[in-house]
Amino acid sequence: MPNAVKIKNLSVTLGGHFQALKDINLELPEGKAIGFIGPSGAGKTTLIRGIVGRLVTAEGSIKVFDQPAGSPQLREQVSYMTQELSVYPDLTVQENLKYFVTMAGQPRKQARKVISEVLTAVDLTDKAGNLVGNLSSGQKQRVSLAITLICSPRLMVLDEPTVGLDPVLRKNLWELFNRLAGQGTTLIISSHSMDEAQRCDDLVLIRDGKVIAHSSPAEFRKQTGAKTVEAGFLKLAGGSE
Amino acid sequence: MSPVMTLAIARRVLAQLRHDPRTLALLFIIPPILLTLLKYVFQGEAREFNNIAPMMLGIFPMIMMFLITSIATLRERTSGTLDRLMTMPMSKLDFILGYALAFSLVAALQAVVTAAVMLGLLNVTVLGGTLPTLVGAVLAAFLGTSLGLFASAFARTEFQAVQFMPVFIFPQFLTCGLFVARDAMARPLQWFADVMPLTYSVDAMKQVTMHANWTSVHTRDLVIVIAYALAALILGSITIRRQEKG
Numbered sequence: 315m316p317n318a319v320k321i322k323n324l325s326v327t328l329g330g331h332f333q334a335l336k337d338i339n340l341e342l343p344e345g346k347a348i349g350f351i352g353p354s355g356a357g358k359t360t361l362i363r364g365i366v367g368r369l370v371t372a373e374g375s376i377k378v379f380d381q382p383a384g385s386p387q388l389r390e391q392v393s394y395m396t397q398e399l400s401v402y403p404d405l406t407v408q409e410n411l412k413y414f415v416t417m418a419g420q421p422r423k424q425a426r427k428v429i430s431e432v433l434t435a436v437d438l439t440d441k442a443g444n445l446v447g448n449l450s451s452g453q454k455q456r457v458s459l460a461i462t463l464i465c466s467p468r469l470m471v472l473d474e475p476t477v478g479l480d481p482v483l484r485k486n487l488w489e490l491f492n493r494l495a496g497q498g499t500t501l502i503i504s505s506h507s508m509d510e511a512q513r514c515d516d517l518v519l520i521r522d523g524k525v526i527a528h529s530s531p532a533e534f535r536k537q538t539g540a541k542t543v544e545a546g547f548l549k550l551a552g553g554s555e
Numbered sequence: 556m557s558p559v560m561t562l563a564i565a566r567r568v569l570a571q572l573r574h575d576p577r578t579l580a581l582l583f584i585i586p587p588i589l590l591t592l593l594k595y596v597f598q599g600e601a602r603e604f605n606n607i608a609p610m611m612l613g614i615f616p617m618i619m620m621f622l623i624t625s626i627a628t629l630r631e632r633t634s635g636t637l638d639r640l641m642t643m644p645m646s647k648l649d650f651i652l653g654y655a656l657a658f659s660l661v662a663a664l665q666a667v668v669t670a671a672v673m674l675g676l677l678n679v680t681v682l683g684g685t686l687p688t689l690v691g692a693v694l695a696a697f698l699g700t701s702l703g704l705f706a707s708a709f710a711r712t713e714f715q716a717v718q719f720m721p722v723f724i725f726p727q728f729l730t731c732g733l734f735v736a737r738d739a740m741a742r743p744l745q746w747f748a749d750v751m752p753l754t755y756s757v758d759a760m761k762q763v764t765m766h767a768n769w770t771s772v773h774t775r776d777l778v779i780v781i782a783y784a785l786a787a788l789i790l791g792s793i794t795i796r797r798q799e800k801g
Contacts, residue, residue, distance in 0.1 A: 367798065368641060368799060389642060389644045394639060396635040396638045398638070401634075402571060404574045409567070413567045416563040418643055419644040
């Protein structure tokens with residue numbers, strides 16, 4: 315299996331003194347749903363910003379599909395859902411999507427088709443004409459996710475896409491993520507919720523700017539001898555203190 | 556650079572304004588009201604008002620567009636949308652030009668409305684004619700838009716962005732020749748006024764008011780205003796970063 319992302323000896327210092335990432339080495343497989351799991355403040359977002367090319371990385375290297383992260387060639391292959399909603403609340407759902415279809419470099423002729431597909435995927439077809447600002451927070455988040463789906467990217471990087479959503483919605487979204495991975499898309503999904511780790515194909519546990527484990531959920535449970543990923547994480551976290 | 560994306564950004568910015576009727580109303584109603592107010596401030600001094608009103612047409616659009624543009628782009632920076640756009644194929648110049656295009660259109664409309672009220676209802680006479688008056692007002696607004704785009708790069712919050720108005724605009728406002736003729740000011744202030752763009756946008760309106768023929772000073776004024784506006788746009792696009800230090 316080829317690797318979608320290769321990270322070598324990556325260290326990142328934020329604001330001149332806070333070491334957010336410490337000597338990260340990672341190889342992430344293509345066509346999997348990969349979870350970046352860890353407590354808030356662990357460095358998940360910093361790592362994600364590095365992968366999508368929004369961060370100056372002085373030390374170490376990040377390659378995405380064999381190109382340095384942030385290369386212009388990657389901009390049509392990688393899509394990024396930030397932790398902020400990154401949608402325009404004063405536009406309708408439809409207007410937001412139409413705009414981002416153009417900005418993603420997609421031909422406008424296909425806009426209608428693409429928009430109806432992504433709306434179906436996030437189950438918001440009946441809200442197309444609503445102002446985003448008037449939607450519930452879960453619906454806003456799904457609009458943001460729909461935008462990420464627009465260019466049928468090879469790599470989707472989703473920063474906490476399910477935070478604050480109700481369990482049914484979360485289950486639906488994870489089904490969508492798993493389905494996309496099954497079709498060959500690579501997904502990086504960050505979360506601080508351990509029960510979501512269970513649904514990933516590949517698990518990267520992050521704590522204090524370091525990768526403390528990287529394996530499949532089943533393997534991880536086996537290695538730590540714990541019944542759940544959460545118990546395993548606590549065991550590891552407790553052991554390192 | 557892609558004209559398709561530049562236009563898409565401009566259309567999107569205008570669509571946002573369309574969904575915000577209150578802002579639109581403020582944009583088009585406030586400048587004429589302020590001018591009308593000024594007329595009654597100068598009650599009994601009609602000549603004085605006739606000299607000042609056109610100058611105001613070089614100032615109001617600039618101030619309003621400066622504020623609107625700097626807040627709008629700052630919102631884009633803080634809401635995460637700029638973050639998302641920066642990982643997409645769009646070039647930084649597309650972004651800046653899209654904003655400049657959208658707000659210049661709004662500014663032009665604002666200038667037309669304000670000038671119509673000034674010339675039609677408030678009976679201000681300008682020797683230079685209606686069209687040069689409009690050109691001056693539209694360019695002043697374009698200048699405000701560009702400076703606003705540039706200034707927003709230095710603000711992290713809306714609070715800061717609003718404070719940039721007194722920083723960027725007030726010194727120019729005080730020294731542009733509106734209150735006291737420029738050659739009557741202290742020397743250092745004259746030097747200062749000589750390098751500030753608002754000076755020239757106000758001077759252009761003076762030229763329109765006082766001269767029936769197009770003067771070379773008028774041409775110089777407008778060229779300088781355009782040059783400042785373009786420089787601010789280019790600097791503005793440089794201040795957007797694809798990659799950030801943490």
